[in-house]
Amino acid sequence: MAILITGGARSGKSRFAEQYAARLGSRGIYIATCQPYDEEMKERIRQHMRDRDASGFRWETKEEPLETAALLRKLAMQFTEERREAQAGGRPWTAPPVLLDCLTLWLTNWLLQLEEGKQAGSDPLGEQTGAFIEAVRSYPYPLLLVTNEVGDGIVPEYPLGRRFRDEAGRLNQQLAGICEKVFLVTAGIPVELKSIAFRWDEL
Incomplete structure (x- = not known):
């Protein structure tokens, strides 16, 4: 049972995901994909961990910035x-x-790896996203995926930024198609989208 949770920055999506998970079991596995490149990011990570500890729900954190499908x-x-x-x-x-x-x-993380020429292959990003989507599709237990809506703002100035926006949008669409539920969180208010989605057979 995979659930996709999306929203803008500081929309409350991570908090909602954590609260949702706490209602599904007595403990949880938290896969963190963030790589701390500077002290400000390190402090953000420490604060997130403090917040999770303060919630009273028992989390086991696994840091995996790249090989999430294998995990x-x-x-x-x-x-x-x-x-x-x-x-x-x-x-x-x-x-x-x-x-x-x-x-x-x-x-x-993967785009930066590829930009630095550390990964080889005809379409390495496509291979990675394809493997991840298949891992989500075949995962048989409760799984919550937090993502961001990045296409609602201005067009990025640089080619890598524009590619990121496009790839993120495509990834979100593919995952939404295979997830049982899709939540959009805005100003801390979650709305389940699939239950209210337009259907062509209703036209």
């Missing part, structure tokens, strides 16, 4: 084994929700 596959295998062991022992078991925050930072 999702690893977690799926781990939880499947835990479920089998619990069933064999007659014990109750609930998969901990996984929260990935955020997709646009993950995309930024």
